[in-house]
Structures are given as C-alpha cells and as structure tokens.
Amino acid sequence: MDSLYFLIPIAIIFIAGALKLFFWAVNNGQYDDLETEGRRILFDDDEVPDGRRSEKDGQGD
C-alpha cells in the first residue's frame, strides 16, 4: 500500500501534463471548428484534374 505514496503524485503529474497539453490545444485554436477538421482527412489533397465530368452530370443542384 505504501506504493500509493509514489503512484498518486505521479498520476497527478500526468494529469497536470495532460491539462497543459489541452490548454495548449485550445489556445492554438484546435477546438475552434469542431465540424470540419474531423473530415479533412477524407479529402484527397493532390488529385490531378482529369475531367471526369460524365459522372457529375445532374448532381449539382
């Protein structure tokens, strides 16, 4: 049980670290837009335009 005297302070240090990380993230604007960023990964970045128009017809309303 004596290990608690070490383990709990270590846990608290971890928590402080996590909080600091969270503060850094918030202050950097990481949470400003919760809608877009989750999907950005789905967007292909450098696809070459190849003029595949046929499949788009009639979709753009």
Added chain:
Amino acid sequence: MCCPGCEAVAGAIVAGGLDNFYRYRDSSSERPDETSHQPDRWSAYDLPEVQQQYVRDWNAERKLASLLIGGISCAACVWLIEKHLGQLTGVEKVSVNASTQRAQICFDPAEIQPSRLFAELERIGYRPAPATASNSEGMIQREHRAALRRLGVAGLGTMQVMMFAIALYFGGSSGIDGEFERYLRWVSLIVATPVVFYAARPFFSAALRSLRARHLSMDVPVSLAIGLAYTASFYATVFDTGEVYFESISMFTFFLLLGRTVEMRARHRAGLASGGLAQLLPLTATRIDGADISNVPVAALAVGDRILLRPGDTVPADGEVIEGESGVDESLLSGEAALQQKVVGSTVYAGSVNGDSTLKVRITAAGQSTRLSAIERLVERAQLEKPQQVALADRVAGTFVGLVLLAALAAFAVWWQIDSARAFWVALSVLVVTCPCALSLATPAALASATLRLQQMGLLVASGNLLETLPRINRIVFDKTGTLTRGEPRILQIELLRDGWNTQRVKDVAAALESQTNHPLARAFRAWRGNLLARELKVHTGRGLEGVIDGVCYRFGRADFAIETEARIPLGEGQWLLLADSDGPVAWIALGDELRPSAGAAVAQLEGSALQVELLSGDQSAEVARLAGAAGIAQFRAGTSPEDKLAHLQQLQGGGQKVLMVGDGLNDVPVLSGADASVAMMSAADLAQSRADAILLNGDLTVLPRAIALAYKARQIVRQNLAWALGYNALALPLAVCGLVPPWAAAIGMSISSLIVVLNAMRLSRGEAGTTAAGEPMPAAGAPAEQNSWS
C-alpha cells in the same frame, strides 16, 4: 441542372478540377442567385476606405482579409473554398471555419485584389461579405476558449477526485487506516482546488455581480453551494474531522459548466452568422457628381447626394426618387411581399432592394437616421421591455439555500449551549449533509438533456429561459411569409386557353420571358429557365414583360397589359397572370406562396392542446386570409407594420397572455425580441436569428408542438427531481442536526441521490416514446402531472 445558376457553379467547380466536392459533400448547397452577375459588382471592395474595414496587414507584403461566407453547408464546402481560392495566383493561404462561416485569406496585394476573391467565391456559389464585426468575434472566440479550458479542468479533476472518493467510500464501510484516509483527503483537496478556483470562477463572479445589482440569480445559490461545501471539506481535511465532499463539488461544477457551454455555443452560432443590421447595407454606392459616376463607400454618403440604383442594388440610405420608375422589394422592412412601385417623388428606404429598372435617388437620410436604424432602435426597446422570467430553479434553490443557512445557524446556536466544542462541527455537517448537490443538479441536468433532445428534433436553443417559458405559453403568433409559407412564389395552377399548348410549354415560355428580371415572382419560374431563349426582352414596370421567342412576340403580366383589354380573371387562389401572343391570350398562370406542408398539422396539434394560434402579417393582400384559412388559423391580422406588431404583442401581454412568436423577417425582429419566447426560421434574416430564443433548423413546423410537449415533460422532471432532492434533504437534515448520520451513509445516500436525479433527467434525451415508461424508482412528485394529448 435545375437552373443556369447551378450550372454555372457546377461548371466552375468541375473546370477547376474540384469535382471531388460532389463526393465529399453530405448536403446539397443552396441554390445560387443567378440574377446578379455583374463583373464590376465587387470592385468597390478594392477601395482603400472599404478595405480598411476587413483587410489588415499580415506582414510587409501580405495582407489578410476576413470574409463572412454565406451558404456553407458542410465540410465539403470548406474543402472547395480552400482549394478553389488556393489555386489563384497571389493567394497565399486560405482557412475556412465552417462553424463560424468565416474565411481568413492571406493574399499578396501586388498580385490579386480582394474583389477577385469575392468574384471567385460567388462563381462557385457562395455569398461572400466582408466580416466587419471582428471585435465581437474576437470576444466570442476568447469566451469559447475559456469555457473549454474550464470544462477540461473540471472534467479531468472530477474523474480524479471520483477515483479517490470511491476509495474513501469503501474505506468508510469496510475500514481504512487513518493515515491513508488523511492522505487521500489531502490529495482530493489538491485536485479539487483548481476546479473550484479556476473552473468554477465564472459562477462566483456572476454571483458577485448579481448581488451588487441586488438580484438573486441562480449563480448565488450555486456559488454558495460550491463555496460552503469546499470550505467545509477543507476544514474537515485540515483538522481531520467530519466529512469531505470534493467529488460532489467537482461533479457539480462540471455538469453546470457543460450545460452552460452547450448553451453558449448555440447562442454564439446564432450571433456569429449576423453582423447586425449593418451587414444588410451595401458597403458602397454609386454616386452621381454632375456627369461623373463614381463608387464611394456608403459611410461617405451625405444628405443631398444623388445616387444611382441599378436593378438588384440594395438601397444604401433613405432617399427620394428623382428620376426613373421601378418596383422596389421592401419585404425586409415591412413584410409586404409584393414589389412597391416607386415613381419620381416616392421615398425609398435603406435595406430595400431595387427590382426591375434603374432609379436615381436623392438622399434624405443616411446612417443613424434611416428607417433601418429606427427598426434597430425598436428592437433594443422591445428587449428592454421583455417580461423577465424568474427561473424555477432560482426561486427554489434560493429559498432552499436560505433555509439550510438558517438551519445550520440554529444548529450551531443550540449546540453552543449543549457542547460548545462540537458546535462548529455539527453546523458544518448540517451544511455538508444537505449539500445541495442533487438539488442543484436537478434543474441543470434536466435542462441540458432537454436542450440536446430539442437540437436533435431540429430546434436550436439559444436562450436558457426558453424551456422554462414554453410550458407557460398560451398563445402562438405566426408570421406569414417564410414562416407559415415557404417564402417563395410557386406556380399554383395553369389554365390553358388555346389548343396545341401544354403546361410545359407555357412554363418554358414564361420562364424565358422572366429570365432577366429581379422581380420576386420570377423565382417561380427558375426551374424552367433556359429551356427556351427570349430576345428583345422589355420590362414594363408594374405591368409585365414582353419578348420574342422563335419569332413570335409574347407578353406576360397583368391582363390589361398582355392583351390590352380587361379580361375575366379565373376563379381560384393566388395571383393570376396572363400569357398572350399577338393572336390573343394563351394561358392563365396562378402564382402564390405555398404553405409549408407541416403548417396545417402543426396548427391542428397546437390548437388541440388548447393553445391559441394567430397569424400576424405585414402583407396587405387577401393572401393572408387565404393562407390563414388553408392552415386552419381563425385569428389573423394583415397589413401590420413592425410597430403595429409590437403594440399588438404588448397588448396581448398586458392581458396576461404568454406569447410565443414564430417569425423570420426583419420586420418581425422587434416582436421576436419582445415576445415571452421566440423562434426564428433557419432561412430567417440573420438579425432575426440572433434575437430569437431558438432557431428552427429544418423548417418543420410540427417540431413546435413537440418542443412544447418536451418542455412540459422537462418541467415535470425538474419538479420530480426537486421533490426528490428536497425530500431526501428534509429527511437527512434533522438527523444531521442531531448528529445521528454515520459519515459513510451520508456519502452513499448523497451519491445515489445525485445519480437518481441525473438518470431521471436522462429520460428526456431519449425518444418521445419513453414518456410513460417507468424508469428508476421515483418519489411521488409533488408536481401535478401535465399530460399532453400528443405526447
């Protein structure tokens, strides 16, 4: 493609190699307005005076423009905008925020002008505007970030303290070394301290503010509860006596913050889309100086200046027409849907839109003295006079905290006589055992859960009072255009007068004739535009249109214009227009605003639950009576100005009625601000959205009766929760005063009490089916059960 506007947008997107947009998007974009593609339209945004308002220096060579972009519907829009603008030479970096609808564009002024950015955004189907209200924006961002940080501290703190608390609970029941107990308490104290002093600080400062203003708000009992429980636990830890309640304090703070953050986000979202009334005015105007015509910033306009208004232009200041004749759309100001005919000598108002032909106007009032500003002042006044709601939780919690303080004081006084050494400890244990945790959770937990449920139903709640006000409502006032109706003219009926024609051809011909005008009725034909091509189009203001299709000259408009004689107008709903060629009449077309499909059902449900429904419209026409009949509304008023509407509302309120206003136009904003509760439509003017208590996201009016039913249920659950918490505390208080409650029993009892309250509140976020399902064992609620016919 449904119209040339959409086709142009799709063309621009595909040509840019950005057709992935159609794979990424998960909701259709708005239909662009194809009427206003003038190449020099945006050039005014390049004027240095105008740029000052939305462009700032990024570094020596680069500048940063903040734009408000209308029409962003999902994350794919962000991708499209960033990619499309990023391809332009001179654009360094683009970042778009979908929640705030803001774009930050870093560009090189030597290579590209802001007007190009505006034009490109319009080309791919968005409505760009300079984001000029950047101060409030910065404030909102700071507030939002601070709330998130506090939520993080409270959340992490709560988890940790709960862990230690479980050890302490078990220690309490099955024995624990005194040494470990002290250690765990000290650790809990260390973790809970930042929660109280950092995360809960807004409650303390708000309580102080409200005390200074001599008003007892919810923050006062909340702060007292947190402050007293923390002090008592602190004392117990330091002097190794009594009980600690750090976990309750942290959890309480976390739940309260969670509720408030959710509410704040909804409020900000409504507020951010709006730059206030100023956004309704153009930034520039075309001024005539003798023979010169120049673009000047609107702020530079003065009384006496002469300006030129092209079709589609927004009137920048109040003025008098000195040349020309045109129909002007004043629906924003008066709610009147039909174009107002302006001739030399008539007055035009800032914020209205010039319809079909060019006008020259001499300015009679600019800036603060315009009619638009007058409406803004009316809004401010209405908000001041809005009936104040005293929250149920405020009253109960306030009384409760007072009683607990009195009981603690009494216990202290009595024990001082019996055993002065134990007096302080007993007084503290009274405070702690009756820790108003469950009591304070009762209302916020239920309200947060109901708010989330409403959001799923399509009603975005922006004001915390709405849920408490809704059950008290006994009259619902609807606006007509855009609220009960779709707000757009549609073809109601076509009556053919000549053999060899079918309805499709009639629509195509009419659409071709209407293709060049800004008249609101032209929108009814948008879907068929481009099927035929009309040449030599002429607009006869207020009467109709003329044009040549396939060598035949057609006229479309009022009967006395189309065939130049009076004609018998067919019976039937809507506004009847005649299509004719040189040989005589071809077809009658009835145009009218269509009722939303959900309107009838919503009105029936509302009236079924003994609510009075009324229609209040700024429109003059007999349409009001027709639509009221179609929707099943017996009481209606037509031709009411914003002032009339507000006066009528205050008269109703004076008669003791609680009014829910549902509206969308700028002319509704004063009433929305003054009503006991208000709902704006998603398509509403931005200002209307920002002043309403809630926003109806999907245009489904049947959400309203369901929302009221949910509010009834929320009130019922709040009362059950309060009854339970008060009952539990009433039982525990006398025992604690007598010093009879073993610490472990008090801790377990209080935790279970809190859990029951939270679980009861969670019932609200389940579907409506669960109304009668018996959940957790409930105490008989002191509240009368409000049953609703539809729930």
